[in-house]
């Protein structure tokens with residue numbers, strides 16, 4: 466073998482080292498609970514990631530040792546049962562093993578005639594069925610819901626303006642498109658408007674009601690008003706599980722409004738859409754089946770290791786027309802490797818694409834949809850458990866209704882924002898629990914989003930106990946000491 470090959474001279478050595486690496490990461494997962502959720506990163510560890518480009522080889526074992534010492538202990542901690550910040554999935558060992566297989570196969574899922582693409586289409590079929598979409602629906606793995614929402618905006622834009630917009634640009638259309646989302650919608654919706662060239666001013670933010678759901682009367686009024694003003698409403702985003710509080714917009718009613726006003730109905734179901742897997746939650750998502758497109762993630766409630774987002778589009782033709790473009794070097798055949806058209810690259814901006822479908826396929830097959838649904842239900846049961854303890858404790862105050870798996874609350878005190886923010890950073894540094902914060906009605910809330918399949922009542926108990934202890938301690942301290 467030539468000196469230039471990257472394969473080992475001795476496969477047995479590599480095999481032994483590979484087995485050690487596998488054992489180490491399985492040990493990590495098995496004993497996760499004994500670790501801090503997160504720990505502050507020592508300065509010398511940060512410094513180690515500013516070395517010069519290595520010119521000479523190193524031992525795989527030595528590099529792995531550095532991973533174990535300097536990388537593994539200083540991740541965000543979302544695999545840990547005590548992690549409740551933002552909306553992060555926990556990942557599962559089966560998905561991890563599948564990811565290793567995918568990397569070994571090194572499949573490029575841009576297109577061509579290969580079973581890895583059939584695996585991705587299998588996931589598409591499963592999701593079509595789960596969400597009640599027709600057989601003609603198309604879909605694609607993407608990095609995450611941010612990208613999936615962007616794709617939805619682009620498909621809807623091309624659908625309303627016609628494919629000419631792809632060559633002539635937006636200005637030539639002479640139309641002023643308008644999109645609509647609630648005040649609880651994720652920031653990536655505005656970002657999608659920005660990136661697509663429509664501009665964030667073309668997104669109208671509709672206020673929410675007391676349950677943090679889109680006020681549908683206000684939406685309808687806005688649609689009528691904009692149409693009268695000569696603007697072109699084209700895109701309405703319903704959210705299934707808002708990032709702040711987990712509110713679910715009334716999807717069935719939204720679907721009717723979109724039909725009446727002839728606008729594209731998109732659902733951002735980043736984490737919430739997979740609630741369809743849980744029989745007790747599924748009815749909350751009624752109306753999802755009427756969407757023109759759904760963006761969601763397998764890496765949140767689906768527990769698939771990062772990253773694994775998905776875009777599902779009802780009308781395959783409109784999806785294809787928004788992205789397909791001829792290129793001599795991507796010529797299609799009916800036989801050989803270049804067969805199998807249309808290819809995934811015809812449905813999105815990526816040409817080279819990894820095999821995200823494999824870890825998702827393994828996860829759904831090995832655990833089964835029913836079990837995944839039970840995991841999702843359990844996170845909501847834990848949220849209700851946390852809610853009950855908050856409501857029962859006069860030192861704490863619930864700040865939003867608990868709709869799914871997200872609980873927003875505060876420690877009751879004067880200087881509330883200051884002290885609650887301090888509680889959260891102290892919780893992080895303690896390694897006991899990692900909630901995040903949000904602002905609701907102008908007040909800072911401690912926000913626990915229970916997404917991880919590993920989280921149990923004992924983790925909720927630990928969060929409560931530490932919050933109460935820290936709250937009492939900080940409340941007794943003068944402000945000058947709180948800042949340090």
Ligand SMILES: *Cc1c(COP(=O)(O)O)cnc(C)c1O
Nearest residue numbers: 552609610611651708735736762
């Ligand atoms: C997480 C989330 C997003 C963004 O998804 P990514 O996978 O992080 O890109 C969008 N919308 C909602 C409601 C989310 O919870």
